[in-house]
Amino acid sequence: xxxxxxxxxxxxxxxxxxxxxxxxxxxxxxxxxxxxxxxxxxxxxxxxxxxxxxxxxxxxxxxxxxxxxxxxxxxxxxxxxxxxxxxxxxxxxxxxxxxxxxxxxxxxxxxxxxxxxxxxxxxxxxxxxxxxxxxxxxxxxxxxxxxxxxxxxxxxxxxxxxxxxxxxxxxxxxxxxxxxxxxxxxxxxxxxxxxxxxxxxxxxxxxxxxxxxxxxxxxxxxxxxxxxxxxxxxxxxxxxxxxxxxxxxxxxx
Numbered sequence: 001x002x003x004x005x006x007x008x009x010x011x012x013x014x015x016x017x018x019x020x021x022x023x024x025x026x027x028x029x030x031x032x033x034x035x036x037x038x039x040x041x042x043x044x045x046x047x048x049x050x051x052x053x054x055x056x057x058x059x060x061x062x063x064x065x066x067x068x069x070x071x072x073x074x075x076x077x078x079x080x081x082x083x084x085x086x087x088x089x090x091x092x093x094x095x096x097x098x099x100x101x102x103x104x105x106x107x108x109x110x111x112x113x114x115x116x117x118x119x120x121x122x123x124x125x126x127x128x129x130x131x132x133x134x135x136x137x138x139x140x141x142x143x144x145x146x147x148x149x150x151x152x153x154x155x156x157x158x159x160x161x162x163x164x165x166x167x168x169x170x171x172x173x174x175x176x177x178x179x180x181x182x183x184x185x186x187x188x189x190x191x192x193x194x195x196x197x198x199x200x201x202x203x204x205x206x207x208x209x210x211x212x213x214x215x216x217x218x219x220x221x222x223x224x225x226x227x228x229x230x231x232x233x234x235x236x237x238x239x240x241x242x243x244x245x246x247x248x249x250x251x252x253x
Contacts, residue, residue, distance in 0.1 A: 033059070033066045037109045044088070044102040047095065052102075053088045060085065063109070070112045071162055080108050080158050100155050107159035120159040121203075127152050128199050135192035146183050153180070164202035172198040 036059040043052035060081055067077045084101045087093050110119040130149060134141045141149075153176050161169050175195040183191070 033063055033109070034113075036062070037106055040084075041102045041106050044098055049088055049091075049098065053085075056081075056085060056088060067108075067112055070114070073162060076158055076161055077108060077112075080105050096151075100151060104155045104158055107156055108162065111159040111162040118163075120156060120163065123152065123156040124160065124199065124202065127156065128196055131192050131196040131199070135189055135196065140188040141183050141192075146180060150180050160202050168198070168201040172202060175199075 036055060040052050040055050040059075043049070043055065063081060064074075064078065068074060071077065080101075084105050087098050087101045107120045107123060127149070130145075130152075134145060134149075157173065157176075160172070164172070172195070175191070175198040179188075179191045179195045182188075185191070
């Protein structure tokens with residue numbers, strides 16, 4: 001009876017291990033992409049462009065495969081990647097431009113990763129804060145303010161396109177681009193307020209987070225329930241065998 005019990009427990013262990021092996025495989029792949037993207041950005045910051053170019057070329061296919069399993073908007077992802085490949089390979093390209101493209105790629109990866117504390121959300125909040133500050137001033141935004149806003153928006157926009165609902169993203173993008181093109185118009189304050197309000201619409205997809213949590217809960221409950229059922233069955237079989245043994249002894253006596 002003990003042998004049967006141990007065999008069933010071993011089978012349950014194998015089933016549980018099989019359920020978690022795909023998770024470990026995906027996690028390992030995720031870590032490879034994670035380290036590559038952050039190393040690439042570090043090389044750009046340190047102006048080690050040759051190393052950055054080699055690293056991105058070596059891992060670009062891996063990044064595309066990673067993205068393909070997480071979004072249907074592959075055209076945008078590949079466009080950001082291609083801009084990085086071209087920019088980092090061009091010696092005459094400005095350092096600030098290389099850094100902007102690298103950060104845009106990092107935020108795209110961050111949006112694909114769908115972590116609990118997304119980096120893109122921090123950038124979005126900073127832009128929104130800046131819009132609110134500019135809207136509360138008495139004078140229209142200076143040229144430096146608009147240039148800084150344009151740089152930040154260009155960096156974070158691809159990530160927002162990934163995470164936001166289509167309508168919310170396009171409305172926000174239209175409002176921001178209109179503001180950048182006509183910030184010196186008489187309606188500059190209204191434009192700033194409108195852009196800030198549209199940007200507020202883009203938030204973390206709580207539905208996606210809920211689905212992920214429910215999947216994990218279901219998997220744990222399923223494995224745990226199977227273990228409980230198996231142990232209960234083994235205990236019942238043992239009890240039945242002992243009862244039959246006692247009955248046989250009673251009849252024989």
